[in-house]
Amino acid sequence: LMSAAGVGGGLVQTGGSLILSCEVSGFTFDNYVIGWFRQAPGQEREGVSCFGSNRIDKTWYSDSVKGRFTISSSGARNAVNLRMNSLKPDDTAIYYCAVKTTIYSAKYYCSHFSVMDHWGKGTLVTVSS
Numbered sequence: 351l352m353s354a355a356g357v358g359g360g361l362v363q364t365g366g367s368l369i370l371s372c373e374v375s376g377f378t379f380d381n382y383v384i385g386w387f388r389q390a391p392g393q394e395r396e397g398v399s400c401f402g403s404n405r406i407d408k409t410w411y412s413d414s415v416k417g418r419f420t421i422s423s424s425g426a427r428n429a430v431n432l433r434m435n436s437l438k439p440d441d442t443a444i445y446y447c448a449v450k451t452t453i454y455s456a457k458y459y460c461s462h463f464s465v466m467d468h469w470g471k472g473t474l475v476t477v478s479s
Contacts, residue, residue, distance in 0.1 A: 352376040352468050354384070356447035359473030362437055368475060370432040372447030377428065379403070383450045383459040384430040385466070386421070388443035388475075397460035398445070401430050407455035414440070437477045444472040 358370040372384055385400035399421040400410045409421055418436045423429070434441065448466035450459050459466065 352449065352451075354447050354449045354468045354470040356386070356445060356470035356473050359445060359475045361476045361478065363478050364438060366437050366477070367433070367435045368437065370434065370445055370447070370473065370475075371424075371429050372432075372449075372470060373429045374449050375428065377449065377451070379423070379428060381451060381453045383452055383454070383456050383466075384423075384447065385450075385456070385460050385463065386430075386432045386445055386447050387460075387463055388441075388445045390440075390443040393443075395446070395463070397463055399432055400456035400460035402452070402454075402456035402459070404453065404455045407457050410455070410457040410460045412460070434475070437475075439477050439479045442475060442477050444474050446470055446472045 383402035386398045389395040420433045448469045
């Protein structure tokens with residue numbers, strides 16, 4: 351049974367850093383997209399960054415985090431990490447990881463995340479001003 355679990359949230363000051371990790375089980379790293387999504391209070395869920403097996407389109411970042419966040423895989427741990435630097439109060443949200451078995455691009459699934467196969471429970475990131 352495939353599952354995804356996201357960990358690593360917490361409280362950090364503006365300008366600080368956090369690393370979120372999405373660990374996937376019941377799944378082999380062959381054809382996949384693993385992504386991080388977030389939902390701030392009163393707002394809709396949005397794609398933050400995705401990482402996939404598609405060689406042409408492997409990573410994707412939203413404009414709001416480009417240059418500050420870095421997504422990478424840790425194949426030995428079946429995990430995808432999201433390093434978040436230069437955090438801002440606007441980054442405050444519940445962050446969810448999700449996984450999709452697919453040959454298609456990270457960009458597509460970060461924008462069409464309603465079709466992701468499995469979602470983690472969410473981890474709260476709070477950035478104080």
